[in-house]
Amino acid sequence: MSTRVVRLLTLMTFIAVLTLGVIAGSAATSSVSAGEADECLSCHGQADFKSMGVYVDPAQFAKTPHADLGCSSCHSSITGYPHTTEGKEAPATTAVLKEEAASSCSSCHSDANQSFQTSIHSEMGLDCTSCHGDVHTVLASADPKSTTYRQNIPATCGQCHEGEVTESYKESYHGIAVKFGSSKAADCTSCHGSHGIVAVQAPNSPVAANNVPKTCASCHGTAGAKLAIGKEHVTIKNEGWGRPLYYTSKFFTWLTIITMTVLILWIEIELFHRLRVRKKSAQ
Amino acid sequence: MFSKAQAQSPAPAARQLNREAQEAGRPQLAPAPASSPRAGTTLYQRFNIHHRLQHAGIFSSFAVCALTGLPIKYSDAAWAGTLVRWLGGIDTLLVIHLVAAVVLALSCVYHVAYLVVAFLQGQRSWAMVPTLKDVKDVFDNIRYRLGLTDRPPYYGRYSVKEKFDYWAVFWGMFIMAGSGLMMWFPGIAGQFVPRWVIDSSRVAHSDEAMLAILAIVVWHFFNVHFNPSNFPVNWAFFTGKLSEEEMKREHPLEWQRLASAPSGKAAGTARVEGVLAPHSRLDRSWVFVAAEMVVYLVVLWLFLKAFLPIGLE
Numbered sequence: 001m002s003t004r005v006v007r008l009l010t011l012m013t014f015i016a017v018l019t020l021g022v023i024a025g026s027a028a029t030s031s032v033s034a035g036e037a038d039e040c041l042s043c044h045g046q047a048d049f050k051s052m053g054v055y056v057d058p059a060q061f062a063k064t065p066h067a068d069l070g071c072s073s074c075h076s077s078i079t080g081y082p083h084t085t086e087g088k089e090a091p092a093t094t095a096v097l098k099e100e101a102a103s104s105c106s107s108c109h110s111d112a113n114q115s116f117q118t119s120i121h122s123e124m125g126l127d128c129t130s131c132h133g134d135v136h137t138v139l140a141s142a143d144p145k146s147t148t149y150r151q152n153i154p155a156t157c158g159q160c161h162e163g164e165v166t167e168s169y170k171e172s173y174h175g176i177a178v179k180f181g182s183s184k185a186a187d188c189t190s191c192h193g194s195h196g197i198v199a200v201q202a203p204n205s206p207v208a209a210n211n212v213p214k215t216c217a218s219c220h221g222t223a224g225a226k227l228a229i230g231k232e233h234v235t236i237k238n239e240g241w242g243r244p245l246y247y248t249s250k251f252f253t254w255l256t257i258i259t260m261t262v263l264i265l266w267i268e269i270e271l272f273h274r275l276r277v278r279k280k281s282a283q
Numbered sequence: 284m285f286s287k288a289q290a291q292s293p294a295p296a297a298r299q300l301n302r303e304a305q306e307a308g309r310p311q312l313a314p315a316p317a318s319s320p321r322a323g324t325t326l327y328q329r330f331n332i333h334h335r336l337q338h339a340g341i342f343s344s345f346a347v348c349a350l351t352g353l354p355i356k357y358s359d360a361a362w363a364g365t366l367v368r369w370l371g372g373i374d375t376l377l378v379i380h381l382v383a384a385v386v387l388a389l390s391c392v393y394h395v396a397y398l399v400v401a402f403l404q405g406q407r408s409w410a411m412v413p414t415l416k417d418v419k420d421v422f423d424n425i426r427y428r429l430g431l432t433d434r435p436p437y438y439g440r441y442s443v444k445e446k447f448d449y450w451a452v453f454w455g456m457f458i459m460a461g462s463g464l465m466m467w468f469p470g471i472a473g474q475f476v477p478r479w480v481i482d483s484s485r486v487a488h489s490d491e492a493m494l495a496i497l498a499i500v501v502w503h504f505f506n507v508h509f510n511p512s513n514f515p516v517n518w519a520f521f522t523g524k525l526s527e528e529e530m531k532r533e534h535p536l537e538w539q540r541l542a543s544a545p546s547g548k549a550a551g552t553a554r555v556e557g558v559l560a561p562h563s564r565l566d567r568s569w570v571f572v573a574a575e576m577v578v579y580l581v582v583l584w585l586f587l588k589a590f591l592p593i594g595l596e
Contacts, residue, residue: 173355180358180364180367182374185373217470220469222468222470224469224470224471224475225474226476226478227469229477230479231478244483245483245486249486249490252487252494253590256497260497260501261587264586265583267501269429270428271511271572271576272428272576275569278569
C-alpha cells in the first residue's frame with residue numbers, strides 16, 4: 001500500500017471516530033436532560049396539576065428547542081423533591097418560579113435580553129413570554145407554529161396593538177404578502193425592530209419621522225426624504241391622513257359605477273334594437 | 284361560413300347614404316370593383332401588423348396583470364390563496380405581475396413610437412381624435428336603437444365606441460403605470476411626492492384596475508365576442524381585415540371614402556382580396572339575443588349591488 005492510501009485511510013478513520021463521538025456525546029447529553037425532564041414531568045405532566053398552575057404538557061414540551069435543557073436550567077432553585085425555596089422545606093410559589101424563570105432566559109439569550117432591557121416593552125412591564133409565549137411551548141422563530149414566525153408576527157403584536165395600526169397593515173401590500181408567506185415583505189419588526197423596540201416618539205426609533213426615509217430605504221433602496229411627511233398606518237377614511245385615500249377611492253368608485261352602468265345600458269339598447277328590428281322584419 | 288353572398292348584400296346604411304348623397308346632389312357611392320373570378324372576396328385591411336402586435340402585447344400582458352393582481356386586491360377570498368400557491372407563491376406572483384406590467388407598458392410605448400414614426404413619414408391621421416360628431420353619434424345611436432329614427436349614425440374609420448375604448452386605455456395606462464411605478468420605487472417617488480400621494484396611488488391602482496377589468500370583460504368582450512354579429516369572436520384582431528358587409532355596416536363613411544379613392548386606400552384602410560373569416564351564425568337568433576339581454580341585466584344588478592355600497596358609504 002502506498003503511503004498516500006494509508007494516510008487517506010487514517011484520515012477517514014479519524015473523521016469516522018470523531019463523528020461517532022460527537023453523535024454519541026450529544027445523544028448522551030440529551031438522554032441525561034430528557035431523563036431529568038421525564039422525572040419532573042412524571043408529576044407535572046399529570047392533568048391534576050393543572051389546577052395548581054404548575055402543569056406542563058409533556059408532548060408540547062418535547063417539541064420545544066428547550067426540551068434538551070431539562071428543567072433545572074431555568075428552575076435552578078429546585079434541586080430535588082420535596083422542593084425547597086430559600087432554604088425552607090416548602091414548595092416554591094408559582095410567583096417565585098415565574099420570576100426566576102423570566103430572569104433565566106438571559107442566561108443563554110443575553111444579547112436579546114440586553115436589547116430588551118432598553119425597550120419600551122420592558123419599561124411597560126412586558127417580559128419574554130409576552131411575545132414568545134409560555135416557555136414550555138415556545139418554538140424557534142423558523143417554526144411556522146411559533147408566535148414569532150414571520151406570518152404570525154402581526155397577530156402576536158396585534159394582541160396589544162389593535163385598531164388602525166393592525167387594520168392598515170392587513171390592507172397594505174406588506175401585510176398581504178406576509179400573510180401569503182413572502183420572504184421579502186416587511187413584517188412589524190422589519191420597520192419597528194424587535195427586542196430593543198423603542199417608542200415611536202423616541203428620536204432613535206426607526207419609525208420616528210426623521211428616520212422613516214432611511215428605514216424604508218433598507219428594503220427599497222432609495223431614501224425618499226418626503227416619505228417622512230405623512231403617516232404609515234392609515235386606513236381609508238374621511239379623516240386626517242386617510243382623506244387622500246378616501247377621496248381617491250370615492251373618485252374611482254363613482255367613475256366605475258357611472259361608466260359601467262352607461263356601458264351596460266348601451267349593450268342593452270343594442271340588443272333591444274336587434275329584437276325590435278327582427279319583429280319589424282317578421283311582420 | 285366563407286360565403287361571398289354576405290359581402291354582396293347591400294347594407295341598409297350604405298343604401299341610405301347613397302339616397303342622402305343623391306338628395307344633396309353629391310356623387311353617389313361607387314360600388315366596390317368586382318373581384319376577379321380567381322381572387323377571393325373583397326376585404327378591407329383595417330389594422331396593419333403593427334396595430335395587431337400592439338393589441339396582442341396589450342391584451343396578453345393585461346390578462347397576466349389581472350390574474351396576478353386580483354389575488355392581491357381580494358386577498359381575503361379563499362381563491363386568492365389557492366391562486367397564489369398555483370403561481371408559485373406571493374414573491375413569484377409579484378415578479379410575474381411586474382414583468383407583465385413592463386410588457387404592457389412597452390406595448391404602449393411601441394404604439395406611441397409607431398405613431399411618431401408614422402407622423403414623421405407623413406402618414407398623419409387624426410381619425411382617432413374625438414369630435415363634436417362623436418357626441419352627436421352617441422345620441423343618434425340611442426335614438427336609432429330605440430326606434431325613434433331610421434337613420435343610424437354613420438361612422439368613419441373609428442366609431443365613437445372605438446374612440447372611447449382607445450382613450451380609455453390611454454387614460455388607464457397613465458393611471459396604472461404612474462401609480463404602479465410609485466409603488467415599485469417608493470424611495471425614488473418619495474424624493475418628489477409626499478407619502479400620501481404614494482399611498483393614494485395604491486388605491487388608484489387597485490380601483491382603476493377593477494374598472495379596466497370590468498370594462499374589458501363586460502363591454503369590450505360584448506363588442507368583440509358576445510355581440511351576436513361577432514360571436515364567438517371577431518377575427519379582425521387577428522387578420523386585421525373586415526368584410527365588405529362589416530365595412531358598410533360599421534364604417535360606412537370610411538367605406539364611402541375608399542370607394543371614391545382611386546388607390547383603394549384611405550386613412551389607413553386598404554381594399555384587399557382574401558378569404559372571408561368565419562361569420563357568426565347567431566345574429567338572427569332572437570333566443571340568443573334575449574338570453575344576452577337577461578345576462579347583462581343580471582351583470583348590471585350584481586355590479587351595482589357590489590359597488591354602490593362602496594360609493595355611498
